Amino acid sequence: MLNSGFSTIVEDGDAVVILDQTRLPAEVSYVRLTHIDHAAHAIRVLQARGAPLIGATAAYGLALGLKDGADDDRLATVCSLLLATRPTAVNLQWALSRMQSVLRGLPEAERLAAAWREAKTIAEEDIATNAAIGRHGLPLIEHAAARTGTAQVMTHCNAGWLATVAHGTALAPIYAAHEAGLRQHVWVSETRPRNQGQLTAWELGQAGVARSFVADNAAGLLLMRGEVDIVIVGADRIAANGDVANKVGTYLKALAARAHNVPFYVAAPVSTIDFACPDGAAIPIEEREPEELGIHALGLADCAVRNLAFDVTPAGLIAGIITEHGIFPPQQLMQLRARLTQ
Amino acid sequence: MLNSGFSTIVEDGDAVVILDQTRLPAEVSYVRLTHIDHAAHAIRVLQARGAPLIGATAAYGLALGLKDGADDDRLATVCSLLLATRPTAVNLQWALSRMQSVLRGLPEAERLAAAWREAKTIAEEDIATNAAIGRHGLPLIEHAAARTGTAQVMTHCNAGWLATVAHGTALAPIYAAHEAGLRQHVWVSETRPRNQGQLTAWELGQAGVARSFVADNAAGLLLMRGEVDIVIVGADRIAANGDVANKVGTYLKALAARAHNVPFYVAAPVSTIDFACPDGAAIPIEEREPEELGIHALGLADCAVRNLAFDVTPAGLIAGIITEHGIFPPQQLMQLRARLTQ
Numbered sequence: 001m002l003n004s005g006f007s008t009i010v011e012d013g014d015a016v017v018i019l020d021q022t023r024l025p026a027e028v029s030y031v032r033l034t035h036i037d038h039a040a041h042a043i044r045v046l047q048a049r050g051a052p053l054i055g056a057t058a059a060y061g062l063a064l065g066l067k068d069g070a071d072d073d074r075l076a077t078v079c080s081l082l083l084a085t086r087p088t089a090v091n092l093q094w095a096l097s098r099m100q101s102v103l104r105g106l107p108e109a110e111r112l113a114a115a116w117r118e119a120k121t122i123a124e125e126d127i128a129t130n131a132a133i134g135r136h137g138l139p140l141i142e143h144a145a146a147r148t149g150t151a152q153v154m155t156h157c158n159a160g161w162l163a164t165v166a167h168g169t170a171l172a173p174i175y176a177a178h179e180a181g182l183r184q185h186v187w188v189s190e191t192r193p194r195n196q197g198q199l200t201a202w203e204l205g206q207a208g209v210a211r212s213f214v215a216d217n218a219a220g221l222l223l224m225r226g227e228v229d230i231v232i233v234g235a236d237r238i239a240a241n242g243d244v245a246n247k248v249g250t251y252l253k254a255l256a257a258r259a260h261n262v263p264f265y266v267a268a269p270v271s272t273i274d275f276a277c278p279d280g281a282a283i284p285i286e287e288r289e290p291e292e293l294g295i296h297a298l299g300l301a302d303c304a305v306r307n308l309a310f311d312v313t314p315a316g317l318i319a320g321i322i323t324e325h326g327i328f329p330p331q332q333l334m335q336l337r338a339r340l341t342q
Numbered sequence: 343m344l345n346s347g348f349s350t351i352v353e354d355g356d357a358v359v360i361l362d363q364t365r366l367p368a369e370v371s372y373v374r375l376t377h378i379d380h381a382a383h384a385i386r387v388l389q390a391r392g393a394p395l396i397g398a399t400a401a402y403g404l405a406l407g408l409k410d411g412a413d414d415d416r417l418a419t420v421c422s423l424l425l426a427t428r429p430t431a432v433n434l435q436w437a438l439s440r441m442q443s444v445l446r447g448l449p450e451a452e453r454l455a456a457a458w459r460e461a462k463t464i465a466e467e468d469i470a471t472n473a474a475i476g477r478h479g480l481p482l483i484e485h486a487a488a489r490t491g492t493a494q495v496m497t498h499c500n501a502g503w504l505a506t507v508a509h510g511t512a513l514a515p516i517y518a519a520h521e522a523g524l525r526q527h528v529w530v531s532e533t534r535p536r537n538q539g540q541l542t543a544w545e546l547g548q549a550g551v552a553r554s555f556v557a558d559n560a561a562g563l564l565l566m567r568g569e570v571d572i573v574i575v576g577a578d579r580i581a582a583n584g585d586v587a588n589k590v591g592t593y594l595k596a597l598a599a600r601a602h603n604v605p606f607y608v609a610a611p612v613s614t615i616d617f618a619c620p621d622g623a624a625i626p627i628e629e630r631e632p633e634e635l636g637i638h639a640l641g642l643a644d645c646a647v648r649n650l651a652f653d654v655t656p657a658g659l660i661a662g663i664i665t666e667h668g669i670f671p672p673q674q675l676m677q678l679r680a681r682l683t684q
Contacts, residue, residue: 026640190635192534192557198637201645212646213637215534217558217591221627221653224593249559251566252594259597285563293532295540295555298368303543304554311563 025202036065050163055091070111130167137173157247159234242315242330243280280312367544378407392505397433412453472509479515499589501576584657584672585622622654
């Protein structure tokens with residue numbers, strides 16, 4: 001149904017078709033979104049997930065929401081409905097702000113068509129952005145491969161093409177290295193409680209990239225034993241000071257990488273940087289349903305659960321942020337911003 | 343069937359009855375061991391698990407193995423069969439060495455009865471040892487409760503009464519604090535891939551201790567947010583230099599505790615210290631079946647898996663080792679040994 005085996009979201013007439021990521025890797029199936037409520041549901045239950053893909057899905061969701069009217073009230077209602085789906089990924093806010101600023105300047109009659117055009121532009125830009133992240137990150141993997149023969153890369157969660165419109169963020173340099181014929185092997189961690197590591201294992205397997213699946217808990221010993229040359233993860237929101245919110249468990253990997261002098265990189269488009277957010281403590285951390293931990297189904301219905309979906313990695317643990325404009329130290333994001341707004 | 347709701351292993355005629363921990367927490371059921379192969383199987387598949395309980399189960403398994411003969415050859419065969427079940431927990435070696443040194447000095451005809459007596463002694467000593475660990479660890483929880491109102495304790499895996507004959511090791515101070523009426527709350531982490539955190543949540547619930555269940559990945563954020571006052575874990579083997587092998591993921595918690603100046607303690611009987619092992623790098627780390635990660639069942643049969651069951655926490659990250667003889671800095675284990683052998 002999709003145009004390519006490596007795309008997560010495509011237009012189909014006046015609807016949008018997405019890969020249903022809650023059924024992967026066991027089953028490759030698709031969901032057709034014809035109403036804003038479908039788009040909001042898809043984001044909320046993780047059928048579409050990953051910060052960049054959340055942005056693109058929300059943009060299309062907004063277009064779906066204008067089908068029956070596009071006045072200012074409707075626009076505001078649609079945006080607030082979509083904004084409420086996930087609190088941590090800033091790309092959601094970013095995509096909706098961008099859509100609104102384009103649409104508010106237009107007469108009501110032109111807004112629906114413009115919304116579809118802008119959503120398509122956001123999706124296409126995501127593809128180009130991630131390809132650029134891959135190019136900028138490639139030398140890091142080349143360096144590791146040159147040093148040890150086979151680059152041993154560790155990642156967390158899924159920041160591959162499944163988390164974006166195409167290419168991925170953290171996995172973009174890995175795919176670029178694969179195309180360049182470099183020897184590499186990826187440590188894929190399960191990523192409890194939602195097991196997005198299974199998605200990473202699946203998509204790397206589809207592309208023919210060598211990988212091993214491990215429990216999240218194994219990261220410390222692998223780093224201690226020297227079995228990891230570089231860690232690359234994605235991001236859901238980057239604060240102005242370089243602190244990074246990403247899938248829960250990222251921070252533990254960053255601490256272990258630091259303990260063993262292994263460079264820890266974050267790959268993300270500039271749209272993931274929230275310049276209005278001073279630091280990690282100001283990033284809202286989503287808490288999800290206890291059921292994701294599965295313990296209540298085991299007869300422990302009385303057991304309290306805290307299901308924190310993200311954590312914060314301090315800028316000081318991060319070697320660099322791989323963006324579409326190059327790799328920047330996390331402490332220099334304000335200079336990057338100044339350059340971009342010149 | 344068991345004498346007490348809080349005991350994991352009891353004699354029953356010429357058999358031994360154990361709680362089947364692979365069925366907990368969904369189901370409380372028991373397994374009757376009448377043959378050494380049953381005991382070896384129980385240890386291998388984690389029906390009986392936790393370093394101290396592995397020791398006691400192996401001691402009883404040895405007694406079961408002498409039913410049809412107790413000459414030196416048989417004794418050696420029985421011991422090597424049991425030793426091969428799990429490589430990391432030193433209590434297995436310790437219990438079997440102790441059994442052998444008692445039995446080898448006796449005429450063959452007396453060995454079977456002596457084996458049952460010695461296994462019972464090992465089990466009874468474990469109960470007393472763990473009660474002493476609880477007494478020695480109690481002031482740590484008192485201190486935390488006095489400072490913050492409610493002691494927030496984090497643990498990993500299951501080092502409770504389920505992992506021992508009774509009382510537990512890491513949870514012994516928590517049970518002592520509960521009896522003393524202290525306010526406390528325990529963070530229980532899932533402990534992938536075998537989810538022993540479910541056992542901890544279950545046994546703390548049975549005892550009425552407040553606890554919350556979290557993904558292993560959440561430890562970093564909880565520590566960063568100041569929601570943890572003290573971390574207490576068990577151990578499978580402690581090297582002479584104080585490095586500790588414990589369930590995989592322990593090391594990540596120790597790193598995060600250090601990053602936020604939260605004291606990290608290990609609770610274990612002296613029998614868990616392997617004075618012949620110089621440091622953590624010399625501790626054999628068990629790798630278990632890939633199936634425990636569950637990914638092959640999802641259509642990713644080609645995906646490589648590394649299932650490391652333990653990791654090593656360097657002595658430098660450990661505030662103290664809570665033993666039946668008191669709390670010792672990990673760097674002073676050789677002095678403890680000298681004191682014990684005086």
